[in-house]
Amino acid sequence: MNIVKCVSEKSEDKIREAAKRVFLKKGFDGTTSRDIAKEADMNIALTNYYFRSKEKLFMEIFKDLMEMYFQSIILILNKPIDIKTKISEVVENNYQMMKQEPDLVIFIMNEIHKEPERLLVKTALYHQLKSTLFNQQLDEGIETGKLRPIRIESILPLMTSCIEFLFLGKEMHQKIFNMSEAEFEAFSESHKDHVKAMICNYLILED
């Protein structure tokens, strides 16, 4: 999953990709049309020529990023593997994504926070999540007493929040705990393993 590094020859794509990089780093408010033009190495009028406005360009990019973020999770939730492995994979996937694109989640959260009604369009996500194989496995496990009764609404945030929050506040955590880049890397790796174990420990009841 490489978000921003691909380079197309077409001007429209160059602008879209440049805009994605700048928006992810600076947010909508912090990004100027000239920032995008400069990053794309294109004339400033081309943004509006191809996308009509900064707003339209942003909406297109935001929608793509949201889609990509959720679909990668849903893909794993539907894999035909046991629930313990599945939890590990979701956490692992989350970890790799945050390492590769540390700006993504804070960007999404912050933009939604500023204008939720504009950005949260009608979505089939609820139904998609409820009908995953993961949710079936959860229901069955709870029924047979092998799993602690927790709804998917709780389990899903648990699997993502611990890792995402660590990277969301990466600079802060590094500063507070005096960690170098390498130390944070090692620390986050061990933290990830704690998270996997902790969730499985809690959800899966011993028999």
Next chain:
Amino acid sequence: MNIVKCVSEKSEDKIREAAKRVFLKKGFDGTTSRDIAKEADMNIALTNYYFRSKEKLFMEIFKDLMEMYFQSIILILNKPIDIKTKISEVVENNYQMMKQEPDLVIFIMNEIHKEPERLLVKTALYHQLKSTLFNQQLDEGIETGKLRPIRIESILPLMTSCIEFLFLGKEMHQKIFNMSEAEFEAFSESHKDHVKAMICNYLILED
């Protein structure tokens, strides 16, 4: 802990409190000097008269909020109570804070993310955290085999991330799971209890 509702008569304070409200809602980039003046119901020149610049005013407010955020946690970490109760209290405190001031954490995270070197000044937080009673209890518990060997660097984010992340993405979670305000309230309450139990479950080894 009431952050933004107090009303002072002094113009300087009225501006500071209005600025705090607007900054928390819109962030530094999204806030204009005129927004602040309007919220404070004051002439626009007064911001610079009292604080020299929007930047200086922001820095003052940001520093205060950071301080307040961390000191409330450290206070609990130093309470003379057993570690299980302490974990519950930290999570509970975190939950109440997010309910009362849902904008605080996303604001802090986002501003630091945009300009970490400017906002993360030298701090004694590391030493403060390491010398808490909680850290002593942690060391002792690990030594005597009653606690799983986890560093405070991992435990602390675990205690805050699950709750904060839920509220950070409150609008998103509400939308995805079709929750009304009341349903989210009930959900977050039960989620909070899961988090308390899960962390204690993992950290505290049965004998």
Next chain:
DNA sequence: GAATATTTTAAACGATTGTTTAAAATATTC
């Protein structure tokens, strides 16, 4: 209560914002 110091005001400053224009450059069509 006149003189001084402080606070508040309306108006304007130059810089930057998102966007548009109309001409120039390039590509495509027949």
Next chain:
DNA sequence: GAATATTTTAAACAATCGTTTAAAATATTC
């Protein structure tokens, strides 16, 4: 290869940005 369509350009647009000014209003001092 002339005619047409598309893409790119430099320049400008009005609006808004953070900030400053200098005068007016108010408070304080003696």
